[in-house]
Amino acid sequence: MHFIDQAKIFIRSGTGGTGAVSFRREKFIEYGGPDGGHGGKGGDIIFETVPGLNTLIDFRYTQHFRAPRGKGGSGSNRTGAGGEDLVIRVPVGTQILSEDKEHVLADFTVPGERRVFLRGGDGGRGNASYKTSTNRAPRQHGSGWPGEEAWVWLRLKLLADAGLVGLPNAGKSTFINATTNAKAKVGDYPFTTLRPQLGVVRHQNREFVIADIPGLIEGAAEGAGVGDRFLGHIERCRVLLHLVDATGDDPIDAWQIVRGELEAYGAGLVDKVEVLALNKIDALDEKAVAKLQKKLAKASGADVMLLSAAGGTGVDAVLDHLAEAIGPAPDTVAPDDNDADEIEWSPI
Numbered sequence: 001m002h003f004i005d006q007a008k009i010f011i012r013s014g015t016g017g018t019g020a021v022s023f024r025r026e027k028f029i030e031y032g033g034p035d036g037g038h039g040g041k042g043g044d045i046i047f048e049t050v051p052g053l054n055t056l057i058d059f060r061y062t063q064h065f066r067a068p069r070g071k072g073g074s075g076s077n078r079t080g081a082g083g084e085d086l087v088i089r090v091p092v093g094t095q096i097l098s099e100d101k102e103h104v105l106a107d108f109t110v111p112g113e114r115r116v117f118l119r120g121g122d123g124g125r126g127n128a129s130y131k132t133s134t135n136r137a138p139r140q141h142g143s144g145w146p147g148e149e150a151w152v153w154l155r156l157k158l159l160a161d162a163g164l165v166g167l168p169n170a171g172k173s174t175f176i177n178a179t180t181n182a183k184a185k186v187g188d189y190p191f192t193t194l195r196p197q198l199g200v201v202r203h204q205n206r207e208f209v210i211a212d213i214p215g216l217i218e219g220a221a222e223g224a225g226v227g228d229r230f231l232g233h234i235e236r237c238r239v240l241l242h243l244v245d246a247t248g249d250d251p252i253d254a255w256q257i258v259r260g261e262l263e264a265y266g267a268g269l270v271d272k273v274e275v276l277a278l279n280k281i282d283a284l285d286e287k288a289v290a291k292l293q294k295k296l297a298k299a300s301g302a303d304v305m306l307l308s309a310a311g312g313t314g315v316d317a318v319l320d321h322l323a324e325a326i327g328p329a330p331d332t333v334a335p336d337d338n339d340a341d342e343i344e345w346s347p348i
Contacts, residue, residue, distance in 0.1 A: 005156040005233070007059035008099075011118055014042025014083035016144030017070030019124035023137065024075070034137060035077050036127040039144045040070030042120030043083030051111040053091035054198065056156050067118075070144065073126045083120060090154060093236070097153040105152065109236075121145035155232065158198060160211035161326045163234030165262070166243040167254050168214075171279040173197070175243065175309035176212045179319060203319045208326050211237065231265045239273040239325035241318065243307070244296065246278045251292055252299045273325045276300055277318055282308040 017039025024032040045067055065088055071080035096106040096117065106115060124142025131138055164172040180199025197212040211233055234240065242258060244251045255276070262269040278296060281289045289306060297304045305321065307314040 004056045004060055005158075007056045007154045008063065008151065009059055009154060010064045010149070010151050011045045011088070012066045012149035013045045013086075013118040013147035014067040014120040015069040015147045016040070016042050016121035016123040017080040017083075018072040018144050019126040019129075019141035020073035020075060020078075020080075021127045021139055021141050022075035034127045034131050035075050036141060037073030037075070037078040037080065038126045038129070039073050039123030039142065040080035040082040041123050042070045042144075042147045043067030044085045044116045044120045045118035045148075046085050046087045046114055047094075047096065047106065047108065047117050048087050048089050048114045049092045049094065049108045049111055050089045051092060053089070054156075054158065055091065056094070056154055059154060067120060067147065069147070070120070070123045073123065077126070077128055079126075080123060082123075085120075087114075091156055093157045095155045095157060097155055099151040099153065101153055118148040118150065121147045157235055158211050158233040160198060160234065160237050161208040161239070162201075162210045162322050163237035163240050164210060164212045164243065165234070165240050165258055166279075167245065167248070167258060170243040170245045170254070171307075171309050172212050172243055175241075175279070175307075175315075176210055178309050178312065178315060179203075180210060201319060201322075203316075203323060206323060208323065210241075210322075231262070231267070231269060235267050235269065237272065238327065239275060239322055240269070241275045241277065241322060243277055243279045243309075246280045246289060246292055247283045251278065252295055255296060255300060274302065275305065275318065275321045275325065276302050277305040277307040277314070279307045279309055281306050282311045282313060 019039050020036035022034065022036040024035045026032070045065065065086055067086040068083035070083045073080045090108060092108060092111050094108050095104055097104055106117065108115070122145045124144040127138045127141050130140050164176065166172055176197060176199045179201050199210050199212070201208050201210055213231065213233055242255065244255050248254050259270065276296070278289070278293055284292075293304045293306060305314060305318055307318055309315065
């Protein structure tokens with residue numbers, strides 16, 4: 001399955017049905033008169049969040065959604081049938097944006113949430129409703145109100161409790177593989193991770209979700225590397241785990257680059273609780289690790305944890321800090337690890 005987090009679609013609610021022009025004519029009935037019924041209401045466009053979905057792949061192949069129009073009225077004051085509502089099912093965490101992407105029109109964060117986005121047009125009036133004391137046989141009728149239409153963007157922001165950030169090759173994929181059932185690709189070259197990855201951590205009788213996104217490089221806010229597109233997937237996280245490669249050329253500079261890109265992106269990412277960890281410490285001697293830890297703590301003003309995701313050193317301590325920062329488990333449905341493992345990202 002491909003992972004798609006953005007899709008542009010066209011939606012149109014149904015037009016109301018036409019009112020009827022009809023007159024009552026029955027044998028042995030002395031007085032007739034108009035009896036045309038109203039037209040039916042057009043179908044609504046409804047968005048509904050469905051647990052278990054974590055990609056917008058369906059909207060890559062189906063991009064036009066039109067609700068049925070209402071049926072026309074008929075004689076004997078019979079109102080036409082209303083058009084069926086069109087329900088569009090989206091993953092939890094989906095946002096609906098205006099065509100220019102400047103305005104958030106709706107934000108779905110709760111499983112099972114339903115919202116009428118475009119209302120169908122009302123049906124036209126039948127000629128019976130135009131009857132007055134001076135107009136006993138009206139022939140006018142309503143043609144039905146038009147529905148609404150719009151081009152909108154769907155943008156998926158994965159719901160996770162903690163987000164992993166860092167430069168490429170900081171060990172984020174190794175960490176998520178070591179702590180969850182995810183199967184993120186690991187390699188000794190930059191940008192091994194090309195799509196967001198979700199994993200469920202089970203630690204100390206509780207569960208929380210971690211999101212791994214592709215590594216950031218300097219200038220990501222301007223589009224360098226894979227850019228900052230995937231930072232939207234950690235906007236909802238309560239805490240960020242910032243991994244710094246202890247074997248890198250300049251761990252202090254690496255930390256500053258990522259912090260600078262988070263600040264350039266905005267959306268409050270730089271203000272989130274950050275757990276800072278120096279990763280791959282098993283590749284250095286203790287004195288070198290202690291020296292780096294002291295320098296990074298001085299530069300960041302935060303406590304620096306020591307970690308080796310590959311060797312398992314310090315993993316439990318980091319998970320303890322993440323669980324403490326996340327707080328009590330929310331009453332939401334966690335994504336399935338297996339679903340996350342089988343998703344393949346594909347640009348649209």
